[in-house]
Amino acid sequence: MAFSAICERNAPVSDVKEERSLELSLFRETAERIVSALPPVLFRQLNGGVLVVPGARSDGEYLVMGEYIEDPGLGSIIVLYYGSFAEELEDASEDQWIEEIEETVLHELRHHVESLAGVD
Incomplete structure (x- = not known):
């Protein structure tokens, strides 16, 4: 699926590790909560909703935790990259995961609201 990114929230890239302290299903439940x-x-006009993608995404040496996307064909979407969280928060507590998910959702949602207001 091809998207054109409008905004990305970045964290430095670390070495990829296999062990993940918050499983994908719990990540999705937490984001939904x-x-x-x-x-x-x-969430007005966020017609694509909030999407959790299992993989990681990077931009150069930075992990992309989430992004707000405006696409003429697909609409407005917030994407959370579980794999990026897993790499960045490998040894973090569940509370730290929750805090980072919330911070990322709010950050990307802020871009959506700014877009509705005509602010770039």
Whole structure:
């Protein structure tokens, strides 16, 4: 699936490790819980919703944790890259994972709201 990125939230790239402290299913549940706790008005016109992608994404030496995408054909989407979180938070506690997921969702959602307001 090809997307054109508008904004990326980056973290430095570290060595790839296989062990992941928060499984993908729990990551999805956590992201869904965070999104569900926010006011629905913030998601107006986010017609692609919040998508969790299992893989990692990098931009040069930085991991891309999430991105806000505006695509004429696909609409507006927030993407969270589970693999990037897993690489960055390999030895982190569940609370640290939750904090980083929430911070990333809010960061990308801010770009969506700015887009609705006509701010680049």
